[in-house]
Amino acid sequence: MAWMSWTLPTALFFISIATILVGMTVWQLVSPSMERRGFLPLATTRGDRLFIGLLSSAFIHLAFVALTDASIAIATVLCVIWMLILMRWG
Known part of the structure; x- marks a missing residue:
């Protein structure tokens, strides 16, 4: 049976996602979000924007790895931005 290799970056990634989800849940309980329109072509809540952001960040990383030889740290900075x-504005 093969086990996943838990390196420090892998653990930090999953801890970060879990922390974001817990934080968003608490924020939603304290201050429920309303749908609003930003630059995205649909009305979204905070949770919708988080999901769209995480999914698009994964694609940004994949494209960066596929199309460049630069450090993945650059893609990470781009994804955070x-x-x-x-x-904020989506």
């Missing part, structure tokens, strides 16, 4: 923009 993308998530901040999307969560």
